[in-house]
Amino acid sequence: MDVPVSLAARQIACSGCALQPLCDATDPVPRGLPAVDARRRLTRGEVLFEEGSPQVAVYAVRAGFLKSCASAPGGALHVLRFLLPGDAAGLEGFGARRHASRAVALDDCEVCEISLRRAQVLCDSFDGVAAHMRALLAGQLAQAQAHGAALATLTASQRVAAFLMEMSARWGERGYSAHAFRLPMDRREMADHLGLTIETVSRILSDFRDRGWAIISGRAVAILDPAALRHCPPLAS
Amino acid sequence: MDVPVSLAARQIACSGCALQPLCDATDPVPRGLPAVDARRRLTRGEVLFEEGSPQVAVYAVRAGFLKSCASAPGGALHVLRFLLPGDAAGLEGFGARRHASRAVALDDCEVCEISLRRAQVLCDSFDGVAAHMRALLAGQLAQAQAHGAALATLTASQRVAAFLMEMSARWGERGYSAHAFRLPMDRREMADHLGLTIETVSRILSDFRDRGWAIISGRAVAILDPAALRHCPPLAS
DNA sequence: CGCGATCTTGAACACGGTCAACTGACGTGG
DNA sequence: CCACGTCAGTTGACCGTGTTCAAGATCGCG
Numbered sequence: 001m002d003v004p005v006s007l008a009a010r011q012i013a014c015s016g017c018a019l020q021p022l023c024d025a026t027d028p029v030p031r032g033l034p035a036v037d038a039r040r041r042l043t044r045g046e047v048l049f050e051e052g053s054p055q056v057a058v059y060a061v062r063a064g065f066l067k068s069c070a071s072a073p074g075g076a077l078h079v080l081r082f083l084l085p086g087d088a089a090g091l092e093g094f095g096a097r098r099h100a101s102r103a104v105a106l107d108d109c110e111v112c113e114i115s116l117r118r119a120q121v122l123c124d125s126f127d128g129v130a131a132h133m134r135a136l137l138a139g140q141l142a143q144a145q146a147h148g149a150a151l152a153t154l155t156a157s158q159r160v161a162a163f164l165m166e167m168s169a170r171w172g173e174r175g176y177s178a179h180a181f182r183l184p185m186d187r188r189e190m191a192d193h194l195g196l197t198i199e200t201v202s203r204i205l206s207d208f209r210d211r212g213w214a215i216i217s218g219r220a221v222a223i224l225d226p227a228a229l230r231h232c233p234p235l236a237s
Numbered sequence: 238m239d240v241p242v243s244l245a246a247r248q249i250a251c252s253g254c255a256l257q258p259l260c261d262a263t264d265p266v267p268r269g270l271p272a273v274d275a276r277r278r279l280t281r282g283e284v285l286f287e288e289g290s291p292q293v294a295v296y297a298v299r300a301g302f303l304k305s306c307a308s309a310p311g312g313a314l315h316v317l318r319f320l321l322p323g324d325a326a327g328l329e330g331f332g333a334r335r336h337a338s339r340a341v342a343l344d345d346c347e348v349c350e351i352s353l354r355r356a357q358v359l360c361d362s363f364d365g366v367a368a369h370m371r372a373l374l375a376g377q378l379a380q381a382q383a384h385g386a387a388l389a390t391l392t393a394s395q396r397v398a399a400f401l402m403e404m405s406a407r408w409g410e411r412g413y414s415a416h417a418f419r420l421p422m423d424r425r426e427m428a429d430h431l432g433l434t435i436e437t438v439s440r441i442l443s444d445f446r447d448r449g450w451a452i453i454s455g456r457a458v459a460i461l462d463p464a465a466l467r468h469c470p471p472l473a474s
Numbered sequence: 475c476g477c478g479a480t481c482t483t484g485a486a487c488a489c490g491g492t493c494a495a496c497t498g499a500c501g502t503g504g
Numbered sequence: 505c506c507a508c509g510t511c512a513g514t515t516g517a518c519c520g521t522g523t524t525c526a527a528g529a530t531c532g533c534g
Binding site: 475476477478479480481482483484485486487488489490491492493494495496497498499500501502503504 | 517534
Binding site for chain 2: 070072080092095101120124127130131134135136137140141142144145147148149150151152153154192194234
């Protein structure tokens with residue numbers, strides 16, 4: 001009924017968390033390390049960390065959803081990625097010690113906060129943790145590059161189709177249905193992620209519905225024809 | 238006169254190399270590590286590593302230029318970034334142990350190859366090296382995200398202007414003139430990097446010339462009005 | 475000099491953006 | 505209970521940026 005309960009119901013198991021090695025890899029806890037990390041509750045619209053702010057921790061989404069945004073030159077805002085339960089955030093700060101993006105809660109959510117000191121000590125103490133960190137960073141790098149390539153080469157319909165399939169896959173990975181799910185973001189956030197306008201996104205979703213490829217009613221999505229969406233032709237309007 | 242000499246003349250000092258810590262941080266060389274790493278010579282068009290191939294090493298550009306490409310769904314090719322002397326390549330393979338992109342030489346060039354085994358051992362032996370690796374990955378991640386944001390939000394002219402300023406800055410960082418330099422890539426590669434067509438790129442460069450903001454003749458660039466390029470208005474054609 | 479590749483320029487078109495009106499869901503208050 | 509507000513999403517008509525197609529220009533090189 002109250003927020004904590006509903007959050008608990010939606011929360012992911014720690015075994016599926018990207019930062020799990022930084023939580024419990026510490027059986028032999030190194031000297032004086034904070035044994036347990038802070039959990040933070042966020043409500044819709046609340047900011048986890050601000051663009052340009054000093055990096056003091058890395059984060060893992062435990063329940064709920066967030067978006068990661070960057071302000072492009074010109075004032076426009078771009079949504080870099082959407083964070084689902086189990087995802088890690090704030091890693092890009094390892095470079096300049098400052099966050100290059102802003103993380104905002106899409107709804108009520110809970111994140112685990114691993115202080116930078118703890119992360120550093122664990123990386124230095126356990127080779128496996130450091131390697132895991134590299135793997136995470138490399139994975140996000142590859143993903144960011146793929147997203148850039150998609151923005152540069154795909155048409156509007158292809159981008160929307162690819163986005164639906166990506167969300168579908170991410171739900172599938174987490175053990176939920178890949179065919180029917182709810183989108184955690186509104187049209188504006190979707191559009192800002194895909195480099196389109198809300199009108200275009202809306203039109204394309206309607207088009208997919210008319211073709212019988214997918215049904216999107218508000219935030220509810222049902223994938224009917226994955227193959228069609230995957231091979232979505234350049235000209236689909 | 239011959240290739241080695243011209244390469245030597247163009248090569249960057251090791252002190253400016255992103256992977257320097259993996260070369261000489263090894264004064265107390267750990268057990269049986271290959272003491273020196275391979276250097277590879279590449280000629281224009283030659284592939285350093287292939288997309289999808291297993292990651293066996295990471296690389297640093299010593300002389301010459303490369304591009305990093307990804308094939309987007311649909312066959313189109315996107316140029317993720319251009320590699321200048323001192324830049325590191327192949328790090329994104331740390332995730333899936335496979336390269337997510339292809340690196341191709343833009344001209345005759347030389348790269349230092351650090352075997353994955355060596356990189357791993359050094360990361361495990363020296364905390365500083367591991368942290369440096371994280372910083373490099375995070376930096377590339379932030380950069381890839383910024384590029385994605387640029388593709389999503391900027392107009393064609395803004396992208397071209399931003400690209401010129403970026404190249405200018407990178408030359409400046411390396412101690413060369415930031416006002417006059419030669420581009421290592423042709424129009425097609427520039428266009429594929431910016432998500433545009435060669436015609437559009439060409440038109441915009443001509444436009445910049447007509448406005449007296451920059452002179453671009455073939456691959457030679459002279460930046461005349463950095464401020465104008467930085468605040469390039471949305472509508473510049 | 476002539477051939478080919480790269481780059482530039484021009485004209486018409488189309489994809490996606492802009493502006494605006496409309497719909498429907500939800501919440502508030504009369 | 506229904507009028508009224510707001511807000512998210514949808515749909516339509518028009519327009520502009522950037523693409524497409526096509527023709528020249530320029531340069532390197534045999």
